[in-house]
Structure formats: C-alpha cells, structure tokens
Amino acid sequence: MTNQATIHPLDDAMALQAREPGVYTGRTTQAYWNMVGPFGGITAAAMLEAVLKHPQLLGDPISLTVNFAGAVTEGEFTIRANPVRTNRSTQHWMLTLEQAGPDGEMVVATTATAMTALRRETWGVSDVKMPVAPGPENFERAEPIFRAQWLSAYDMRPVSGNFPSVWDDSGDTSLSQLWVRDVPERPLDFVSLAAASDLFFPRIWLRRARRVPIGTVSITTYFHANREQLAQTGSGFLFAQASAQEFRNGFFDQTAQLWNADGLMLATSSQIVYYKE
Amino acid sequence: MTNQATIHPLDDAMALQAREPGVYTGRTTQAYWNMVGPFGGITAAAMLEAVLKHPQLLGDPISLTVNFAGAVTEGEFTIRANPVRTNRSTQHWMLTLEQAGPDGEMVVATTATAMTALRRETWGVSDVKMPVAPGPENFERAEPIFRAQWLSAYDMRPVSGNFPSVWDDSGDTSLSQLWVRDVPERPLDFVSLAAASDLFFPRIWLRRARRVPIGTVSITTYFHANREQLAQTGSGFLFAQASAQEFRNGFFDQTAQLWNADGLMLATSSQIVYYKE
Numbered sequence: 152m153t154n155q156a157t158i159h160p161l162d163d164a165m166a167l168q169a170r171e172p173g174v175y176t177g178r179t180t181q182a183y184w185n186m187v188g189p190f191g192g193i194t195a196a197a198m199l200e201a202v203l204k205h206p207q208l209l210g211d212p213i214s215l216t217v218n219f220a221g222a223v224t225e226g227e228f229t230i231r232a233n234p235v236r237t238n239r240s241t242q243h244w245m246l247t248l249e250q251a252g253p254d255g256e257m258v259v260a261t262t263a264t265a266m267t268a269l270r271r272e273t274w275g276v277s278d279v280k281m282p283v284a285p286g287p288e289n290f291e292r293a294e295p296i297f298r299a300q301w302l303s304a305y306d307m308r309p310v311s312g313n314f315p316s317v318w319d320d321s322g323d324t325s326l327s328q329l330w331v332r333d334v335p336e337r338p339l340d341f342v343s344l345a346a347a348s349d350l351f352f353p354r355i356w357l358r359r360a361r362r363v364p365i366g367t368v369s370i371t372t373y374f375h376a377n378r379e380q381l382a383q384t385g386s387g388f389l390f391a392q393a394s395a396q397e398f399r400n401g402f403f404d405q406t407a408q409l410w411n412a413d414g415l416m417l418a419t420s421s422q423i424v425y426y427k428e
Numbered sequence: 429m430t431n432q433a434t435i436h437p438l439d440d441a442m443a444l445q446a447r448e449p450g451v452y453t454g455r456t457t458q459a460y461w462n463m464v465g466p467f468g469g470i471t472a473a474a475m476l477e478a479v480l481k482h483p484q485l486l487g488d489p490i491s492l493t494v495n496f497a498g499a500v501t502e503g504e505f506t507i508r509a510n511p512v513r514t515n516r517s518t519q520h521w522m523l524t525l526e527q528a529g530p531d532g533e534m535v536v537a538t539t540a541t542a543m544t545a546l547r548r549e550t551w552g553v554s555d556v557k558m559p560v561a562p563g564p565e566n567f568e569r570a571e572p573i574f575r576a577q578w579l580s581a582y583d584m585r586p587v588s589g590n591f592p593s594v595w596d597d598s599g600d601t602s603l604s605q606l607w608v609r610d611v612p613e614r615p616l617d618f619v620s621l622a623a624a625s626d627l628f629f630p631r632i633w634l635r636r637a638r639r640v641p642i643g644t645v646s647i648t649t650y651f652h653a654n655r656e657q658l659a660q661t662g663s664g665f666l667f668a669q670a671s672a673q674e675f676r677n678g679f680f681d682q683t684a685q686l687w688n689a690d691g692l693m694l695a696t697s698s699q700i701v702y703y704k705e
Contacts, residue, residue: 213645213679213700214495214645214646214700216493216541216646216648218491218520218541218543220512220513220515220520221513221515221520235497235524235536235539236497236498236535236536236537236539238497238498241645241702243495243497243536243539245522245524245539247512247522258513259512259513259520260513262512262513262520262522262541263541264493264495264539264540264541264646266495266645266646266700268678268679268702270677270678270679271677271678272677273676273677273678273703273704273705274636274675274705275674275675275676275677276635276675277673277674277675277676278601278602278635278671278672278673278674278675279673279674324555325555358553358555359551368490368491368518368543369491369493369541369543369648371493371646371648371698373679373681373698373700375674375676375679375681377677394555395555396554396555396556396685396693396696397552397554397555397556397652397693397696398551398552398553398554398555399550399552399554399652399693400547400548400549400550400552400654401545401547401548401550402490402545402547402650402652404650404652404696406683406696406698408673416673416674416676419673419674419681419683419698421648421650421683421696421698423490423491423543423650425518425545426550427550428550428551
C-alpha cells in the first residue's frame, strides 16, 4: 500500500509489483490520464521502469522505442521485460504490456525494445545547441491547453509555437519550444525524462491550426545524459523543442530535443503519429 | 534454388524460406558484407522482408526499429516475425533474428519492432524540404571509401560532407549529403529503402576527421511513401542527408532524410551508434 500523501504522482504511476523475475503488475493512475487512456509518456516511462527494476539490469538506458499497439484501458496491466541479449557492456530488451481483453484473454496493448549500457568517458560534442531564449521565470505557466488530467502534472511555459488559440487553418510552422518541469517538482531521472519526451501537443494541431483526431504510434528516445547529469539537473526546468518533418497520408513524424537549463542535451526523440483527415 | 545470373544481389539477400508461418530461414551474402558482419541496412531490410512475407500482413510499412544486439555471423539465420496486435487499419510486429551460437544454442543477434498500416488520402505538407543541389549527373561516383563489400552495392555521389581524405582531427560538421542508388539499378521498394536508411558512413568519422571503432546499436525508420510513390521513384537516384545531434560518453545519434529526385520525402530515420574513445 502506498502513502498517497507523500508519494509523487509520477512515482505512484511507476509502482510495479514483481510477480516473478521480469513480470510486473502495474495500474493506470488518474494523475496521468489523457483523453481515452493514459498519457503515452507515462506508459513509455512504465516500460522503462520495468527494465530498471529487473534484477539482471546492466547499465543505464541508452535507447527506448515504445509502440502504442492499442488502447491502454483503466486499471491493471502486466509488463513483461525480457533481457534477450547481454553483452560485456550493453544489454538489449524486449517488452510487452498486456491487459485482460473483453473476453478475459490477455491482449498486447504496448510493445517496446530498449538498450542499456555501461557508459565510459569519451570525446564528445554537441552539434545541436540549445536555442537562445529568456529563462523560465520570464514566461507564465500555461493553463491546461485541452481537457486531460496529465497536463496538470507539468508546469509548461510556452516560448514559441504555442497552442493555437483559434482553429482557423492559419498554421504555418510545426516548431514548438517551451520550458517544462514536473508538478510537484521532482528530481529528474530516466523514467521522468522518458515521459517528458512525449509531452508535446500534436504537431499537426499547430501546423494546421486545426484539431484532428491523432494517436502516437511509436516513439523512440535516445538518452544522452548519465545519472550524474540527471542528478545535476535536479528538479530544474527543461528546455524542450519539437517539430515535424513530413505529414502525409495519415501519418506525420516529430523530432524533439530536451536540454537542461545549463544547455546540456539530455535526450533526443522521434515519433510517428497517426492522424485522421 | 536461385538463378545467380539474373537475381539482383539485394533480392538474393532477401531470399527467406518459410519454415512455418512467421519463421524464416535466411543467410548472409557476400554482396552486402561489411567489415565484421553484414551491412546493418541489409539486416534491417531482411527483418522488414519477414514482415512483408507474412501471410497475415496488413498494409504497408510505417515504422521499423531494428536493434543490433550482437554480431551477425556469416551463414544461416532464423527470423521470427510475430504480428502481436492487429487492429482495423494498423498492425504491430515483434521480431528476432537468431543464429546458432558457439555451443549450438540459438542466440538473439537482432531484435525489431515494426508497424504496418493501411494508408488513406489526407491533408499533407512537407516541413523539411529537399536541399537545393545540382543533379546526380553533376557528381562523380565515389570510390568505395573503406574496405567493405557492401559499398559496391551503391552508386554514391557525395554532394557535401564527403568522406575525409585525411584523419587529422580537423572535422567541424556532421552533415553529409549525397545522391545514391542501388548497383545494379533496381526499382525502389520498402526493403531497399530500409537498407538505404543506414548507408551513411559514421558521423563521428566526419565530425572528428578521425576513425574510431563504431557500431550502430539501434535504427528507427519512418516510411512516408506509399507503394505508388516508390514505384514512381523507380530506380532513380535518391537524395540522402544525415547529421548528428549529440556525441557523448560512447554514443552519438544521427538523423537522416531520404528524398527521391523529384523532392518527395520517402523516409526519415534516426539511429544511435556506439563509439570508442
């Protein structure tokens, strides 16, 4: 039993119970509820949490791909995390999230692959610098931009590419930039970074200034920060940026970058999203 | 038995034999051999071919993530393709590629997930235009840039960000652009596009003008073209572009775009690559 008075909503959503090694029971939570299911970012985070909880884990997350195969419904789910290949310094994972279907049979709602590794110090360089922007204290927290509980779990401060205020087909860009952190504040870790990689509103709503039905199909996140760099970031604001490359025949892609306030690239991410019309 | 005199080397590499539904036997080929294993792009293509060959296939490829979990060795391999979730218009796949290990036990060398879908006509727009560049006839085919058989399977015509001619740590960009097509010429399809998404030499070699050991860990490709658009592209040159975002502590990421000569975006791709030093 968890103490709802003191546990952070994100940690509450990450509460997985090991039934056997690699098999975990979790459940959806109201704090991260989207319109017809949980926020995709929180499902991605839960998949990663199953990897991080596994007794055979080697190293820290480097890459995570999560495929939203079907709706996750309210209630209990089972995550199976399988370390299919362990090398000297890298480890590869395959995962599923299942729920009981209408006839009681288990149905796969989400699939994932992940790679974890022991990192070592090497030469490095940033080829995509954080855009120059005034600090988060210069922007106001946005009101929840649509009716979804999970939006209240983030302090989002739009810098550019704001949520359209009118739906008049006047859009001309797919680029959004914002400052963002968890509400309540929470020190950044790999699961919260995985969740944050999915927090952008649909690029097509911005690009078209038109709200059409959408659903993320698959998201891939690459983690560039190690534990120490996440710890240094603490509960500070992240600078988050997303744009689309191509919208065609029912699917568009999005690329995203997340930096900490010191300009350190924490993660890069891409996703492909279904849209109607 | 295949007729080596007439079959294209790429189709030869895609020759999978169904042992049972969803279980296929293939083998590596010399034409796509890299330095210590097959070209990653051809392995990615073989995973996709297993999906396309599956009797339960729904629709065309939208996304493909391939994880290079361990070395693929010369000879036979087994691909298992499992359609874990089929919806009305989308289908989600999990795949593994296995080979017999030193003790005869089967070892997972590659994992993948894929999503296929029935596409429909919708609104669309391109937010990343093909760069303006002279046509392929204005550039010379590059000599194979390092000793790897697969390089001869492509006519690569560098436009910018060419393979360094000296290794003197003088690099200052990670962006490469080139015209490319299969050798011999071959009409573009989903598997050859999946392979082409991985044909860039390692960004770190360009960025540092230094050759360090590398290995792609995971590649994700989103397909924006449908069958008709691939057919229209035929065996013409593609304009291919890649750059890195972040190099740090042993891993860098790469984003890539592939257009046909008419400027139609065919695929966008991202990958994360291990590097030493």
